[in-house]
Amino acid sequence: MTVFPKEDSMNLQPLFAPKSLAVCGVSLTNDNHPANVIYNKNLLRFPVNVYPVNPRGGTIRGEKVYTAIDQIDSDVDLAVIVVRAEHVPEIIKQCIRKKVRGAVVISGGFAEAGRQDLQAQLVEIASRADFPFIGPNCLGIYAPSQVDTFFLPSERMVYPGKGKVAIISQSGGILVDLLVKFAGEGIGLSLAVSIGNKALVKEEQLLQFLAKDPTTSVIAFYIEGFGKNEGRKFVHAARKCKKPVIVMKAGKTTGGQRAVSSHTASLAGDYKVLSDIFAQYGIVEARNEQELLSFCESLSSYPNSSAKKIGIITGSGGHGAMAVDACLGHGLEVPLLPDAEQKSLRDSLSPSIRPIAATDNPIDLTGSAVEDDFAIATSALLDSSEVDCVLVLLLPYLPGISSDLSARISQLAQKTKKPLIAYVPHVERYRMLIEGFEFNKVPVSPSIEGAVLMVEALRRRSSC
Amino acid sequence: MLSKIREILSAAAIHYGWVMEPDAKNILQLAGIDVPVSCWAKTPEEALAFAAKQGYPLAMKVVSPQILHKSDVGGVIVGINTNESLLAGFEKMTRLQGFAGVLIEEMLQGIELIVGAKIDFQFGPVVMLGIGGVSVEIYQDTVIRMAPVARNDVESMVAHLKARTLLEGFRGAKPINLAALTNLMIIFSQLVTDLSDDIESIDLNPVLCNEERCVAADARIILPSSRT
Numbered sequence: 001m002t003v004f005p006k007e008d009s010m011n012l013q014p015l016f017a018p019k020s021l022a023v024c025g026v027s028l029t030n031d032n033h034p035a036n037v038i039y040n041k042n043l044l045r046f047p048v049n050v051y052p053v054n055p056r057g058g059t060i061r062g063e064k065v066y067t068a069i070d071q072i073d074s075d076v077d078l079a080v081i082v083v084r085a086e087h088v089p090e091i092i093k094q095c096i097r098k099k100v101r102g103a104v105v106i107s108g109g110f111a112e113a114g115r116q117d118l119q120a121q122l123v124e125i126a127s128r129a130d131f132p133f134i135g136p137n138c139l140g141i142y143a144p145s146q147v148d149t150f151f152l153p154s155e156r157m158v159y160p161g162k163g164k165v166a167i168i169s170q171s172g173g174i175l176v177d178l179l180v181k182f183a184g185e186g187i188g189l190s191l192a193v194s195i196g197n198k199a200l201v202k203e204e205q206l207l208q209f210l211a212k213d214p215t216t217s218v219i220a221f222y223i224e225g226f227g228k229n230e231g232r233k234f235v236h237a238a239r240k241c242k243k244p245v246i247v248m249k250a251g252k253t254t255g256g257q258r259a260v261s262s263h264t265a266s267l268a269g270d271y272k273v274l275s276d277i278f279a280q281y282g283i284v285e286a287r288n289e290q291e292l293l294s295f296c297e298s299l300s301s302y303p304n305s306s307a308k309k310i311g312i313i314t315g316s317g318g319h320g321a322m323a324v325d326a327c328l329g330h331g332l333e334v335p336l337l338p339d340a341e342q343k344s345l346r347d348s349l350s351p352s353i354r355p356i357a358a359t360d361n362p363i364d365l366t367g368s369a370v371e372d373d374f375a376i377a378t379s380a381l382l383d384s385s386e387v388d389c390v391l392v393l394l395l396p397y398l399p400g401i402s403s404d405l406s407a408r409i410s411q412l413a414q415k416t417k418k419p420l421i422a423y424v425p426h427v428e429r430y431r432m433l434i435e436g437f438e439f440n441k442v443p444v445s446p447s448i449e450g451a452v453l454m455v456e457a458l459r460r461r462s463s464c
Numbered sequence: 465m466l467s468k469i470r471e472i473l474s475a476a477a478i479h480y481g482w483v484m485e486p487d488a489k490n491i492l493q494l495a496g497i498d499v500p501v502s503c504w505a506k507t508p509e510e511a512l513a514f515a516a517k518q519g520y521p522l523a524m525k526v527v528s529p530q531i532l533h534k535s536d537v538g539g540v541i542v543g544i545n546t547n548e549s550l551l552a553g554f555e556k557m558t559r560l561q562g563f564a565g566v567l568i569e570e571m572l573q574g575i576e577l578i579v580g581a582k583i584d585f586q587f588g589p590v591v592m593l594g595i596g597g598v599s600v601e602i603y604q605d606t607v608i609r610m611a612p613v614a615r616n617d618v619e620s621m622v623a624h625l626k627a628r629t630l631l632e633g634f635r636g637a638k639p640i641n642l643a644a645l646t647n648l649m650i651i652f653s654q655l656v657t658d659l660s661d662d663i664e665s666i667d668l669n670p671v672l673c674n675e676e677r678c679v680a681a682d683a684r685i686i687l688p689s690s691r692t
Contacts, residue, residue, distance in 0.1 A: 231586030232610065262665040262686050264580025267606050268592050273584050276608035279624075280617065 010132040012201065012209045014101035016143045016191055018048055018077035022069050022100070024091055025082035025107075026052040026060055034106060034151030035082035036060070041154045046147055051076065070098045077101045080140065080149045085109030088136065089121050096129045103133040104140035104149045111197050112137050119199050126200055138196025139172035142179070144189055152176065163188010164300045166210050168203060169222040170195060171250075178222070181289070186438055187297050190216040204233045211241040218300045220246040220292060231274065235281040244299040244461050248286040249274060284460040291453055298443045298454035299461065302419040307458035309333045311387030312362035313377045315369055315401075319393040319423075319448060320362030326452035327391075332459060335386050337361050345380045349373050361387070370400035371408070378409045382416045389455055393423045393448065396430040406436030406444075413442060419458060423451040465494050466658055473662050477687050480529045486567055488683035492668070495655045497648055498679045500572060506565035508554050512547060514568050520545045521571040524553045525682070530562030532684065535598060537561075542571065572679055575630055575640055576670035579649065579680070581611065581656035581663075583688075589660045591653045593621045595630070596670040603627075611653035618646045631673070640673040648678045664688045 021042055027033035031040075035052075039060070042050045051074075052060050057067045066072050069079060069091065079095045081088055085107050095103055103126075110119040119136065126133050134140055140149030144162040148154075150172075160182035167182075169175035172194040182189055190213070193206060203221055210219045219241070226234060238245045252271040278285045284299065286292035310327050312334060314320040324334050337345075342359040349357055349365070350373055358364040363377045374392070381390045392409060394401070406422065413420035422437045424430055426446035437444035445451040469491050476483040483491070486504040493499050503514035504527060515522060526539035534540050539560055541553045550568075557566050578596030583589055587610055594606030607621040622628055622642070633639035648671065656666060664687060668680040 226586040228585055229588050231584070232588045235587070235610065262580070262582070262667045262684060263578060263600050263669055264582050264592050264667050265665045265686070266601065267578075267594065267604060268580065268582055268584070268590065268608050270584075270586070272606075273587055273590055273608050277587055277590065277610050280609050280620070 010130050010201070010205070012102070012132055012205065014077045015104070015132060015134065016141060017146050018101075020049040020051070020074060020076050020078070021147060022051045022053050022066075022072060022076045022079045023082065024053040024069060024079055026054050026065065028054060028056060028058050028060060028065065033082075035080070037151045037153055038080055038082065038106075038149055041148055045154055047145070048147055049074065069094045069100065072098070075099070078147065079103040080106060082106045082151070085113075085115060085118055085136070089118070089125055092122060092125050092131070092133065096125070096131050100131075102131065104138070105133055105135035106138065106140060106149065106151060107135075108137040110136045110199070119197060123200050132201055133199075134193060134201050135196040136199060139175065139194035141194075142189075142192040144191075150176065150194075158183045160187060160189045162190070164190055164215070164217040165220060165296045166191040166193075166213070166216040166218070167220045167222070168193050168195060168206050168210075170198065170224045171222060172196065174222050178289075178292070181293055182296070185293050185297060187293065187300065202227075202230060204230065204237045207234065207237045207241060207245065211237075211243060216243065217303050218244050218246065218296055220248070220286075220296055222248050222250070222292075224250050231277070235277055235283065238283050239281050244284060244303050244457075246284040246286055246292060246295045246299065246457075247278060248289070248292045279460070282462060284457055290450065294443075294445060294450050294453035295457035295460075297445075298421065298457040301441045301443050302458055305389070305417070305419045305458050306462040307332070307389035307419060307455050309335050309387045310389050310391055310455055311337075311381035311384065312391045312393065313374065313381065314362050314364050314393040315367055315374075315395045315398050316393070317358070317364050319395065320358075320364050322448045323391060323393060323423075323452060324362060326449050327455070330452060330456045330459070332452070332455060334361055337384060337386055341380065341384055341386070345377065348376045348380075367395075367398050368400065369398065371402060371405050374401065374405055375409055375412060378412050378420070382413060382418050382420070388418060389458060390418060390420045391423070391451060391455060392420065393451070394433065396424060396433050403430075403432035403436065406433045406442075407440055408436075410437055410440030410442040414440065419455075421445070421451055421454045423448050469494055469659070470662060473659070473685070473687065476685075481687050481689070482532065483685035483687070484527055484529060484564070485525060485534075485683060486527060488666075488685045489680070491685070492680050492683055496651050497655075497668075498644070498677055499683075500569040500679055500681055502567055502569040504565055505554070505568055508551055511550055511554050511566065511568055515547065515550055518568075518570060522550065523569045523571050523681075524550070524557065525567045525569070526557045526560050526563065527565045527567055528560055528562035529564065531560060569681070572672045572674070572677070572681060574672035574674035574677075574679070577645075577673055577678075578606070578667065578669040579652055579671045580665065580667050580669070581652065582665035583656075583660050583663065589653075589656045591649065591656065593618075593625070593649065595625065595627045600669065609653075612657045613649055613653040615646055615650070618649045621649070638675040641675055641678060644676075644678040645671075645673055648680075662687070
């Protein structure tokens with residue numbers, strides 16, 4: 001018989017902020033066992049009470065090992081289950097009896113290994129009891145300064161700082177990689193969940209949860225595929241969500257589609273359908289990892305802005321030309337500024353660059369510009385009704401500018417509603433300029449193309 | 465209306481797995497979509513009688529449960545202007561596999577669009593608008609939306625076609641009747657939403673659009689393999 005999961009009645013909150021954690025399947029002999037890694041890292045690094053469980057009992061690190069989850073005398077919020085697949089249904093039943101509030105099933109050996117029956121059994125047991133579980137066949141949850149169910153030793157992980165972006169991934173490996181790159185790009189994380197086979201808790205439920213989660217302002221997904229009609233539910237949930245939803249989709253080229261007899265079926269391949277529908281519903285599609293990172297950074301600063309007409313400030317003609325090419329390549333506009341605005345801008349610039357600066361857009365202040373010129377040009381574009389987003393290409397080696405410039409122009413932008421996005425080459429020597437943007441929540445990219453992608457994120461955010 | 469349409473689909477399912485053009489057009493007409501004035505002629509006499517009533521020029525298409533892509537086998541003749549060429553065309557069609565008569569239709573001028581639908585595994589019923597005709601798969605200029613669509617969705621679909629300028633009146637041509645296209649898309653998307661358990665995909669190709677009408681000049685309805 002089919003049991004329809006009542007996902008909406010499940011409370012996911014305890015999964016992500018548990019006060020107590022039971023790790024089922026710790027080994028008494030092998031300290032590298034995934035369950036032991038999870039037990040150790042939570043015991044040592046996270047503010048949760050952790051209980052090891054193994055039917056054989058005994059001790060681990062001097063702590064009592066419980067023979068079953070119902071032998072734990074305190075309440076348990078979250079159970080992490082790392083046992084052989086065929087034992088998982090029984091442990092889920094024990095969790096439900098013990099009134100555990102949710103589980104992460106790390107174990108593989110379910111649908112991905114041909115055991116759809118075993119997976120269906122889990123879903124049936126859990127959904128009858130409104131018992132939420134993540135997985136199976138996943139890494140589970142990393143909630144900064146709360147809990148970490150990834151079976152990777154802490155010293156091997158690169159943890160990004162706490163921030164506003166949540167990532168949900170069908171692949172554990174991709175997720176861990178993204179955390180490394182978030183850390184590298186300085187993108188802050190609110191929650192990371194590897195959902196594996198997503199048997200019960202799927203993208204849609206997590207989206208609904210994160211839509212209301214006050215610590216999250218951008219929701220990013222890595223998706224390989226949806227189940228039957230789940231894509232439809234997902235986009236409906238995304239439309240209701242006020243926060244930006246970014247999706248990186250793998251499997252764009254589907255081989256082995258069955259022979260199609262109509263033009264529509266042949267033209268409307270799986271990826272084309274998904275990509276067009278995401279655009280229809282204002283879901284920001286990231287076509288690769290660089291886009292995903294740029295979009296996360298940009299949308300966490302500007303969750304509700306849109307951008308179509310871009311104003312560009314540069315100290316070098318070449319940078320301006322590269323940025324214009326990139327903008328036009330993305331279908332963004334770089335409009336000419338009206339003569340009156342150009343004249344007023346030129347009249348405000350330093351006398352030394354007044355005759356040589358270009359003011360039409362891009363505004364090329366030339367290598368002789370000083371800080372005031374950048375500030376004046378930024379203000380001019382922030383005030384101009386011709387552009388709705390400002391891109392500043394800052395070349396730190398110009399003699400007339402100091403490390404204070406980035407904070408100064410960031411603060412100009414903060415006084416308006418218009419998004420400002422920056423390019424600065426990322427080397428250690430220019431750290432203060434980069435942080436002047438970062439600390440003021442202005443997205444800053446190490447490449448011109450990356451900076452334009454940050455602008456592009458704002459365009460894709462508006463549904464068409 | 466839907467029960468009548470489902471009856472036609474069920475009859476087709478028993479026999480073929482897809483719906484032959486006269487039945488498909490009948491379904492579209494029931495739903496309120498503009499189709500050409502036509503006649504399913506099984507004999508030369510019926511063909512001549514329709515021509516006498518409708519006048520020339522006319523288009524002729526083979527009706528055969530064994531021919532899905534008619535133009536690939538010479539099963540489409542356009543620009544018929546005389547009784548002689550009508551009869552010659554009819555004679556030629558009788559030699560095609562599975563001949564079950566011909567569909568004779570008024571000739572229409574306009575830009576060739578494709579309007580399609582499929583029941584997508586992940587997203588359910590979706591509709592497609594694109595530049596149509598026999599070269600659709602070469603240009604691949606199409607936009608997809610989840611069905612049903614509203615007026616603003618159709619506007620966005622048109623805006624996202626690379627060849628949208630053709631629709632807006634290119635080099636002195638009159639723009640197409642966008643209201644008629646919008647209306648067609650809205651009705652069509654509702655139809656496929658209602659029929660999402662009954663069909664697998666639909667091609668209306670071409671849909672001929674001019675400054676007055678948007679007409680589904682050909683229609684192919686593929687039924688789900690579970691039904692056949």
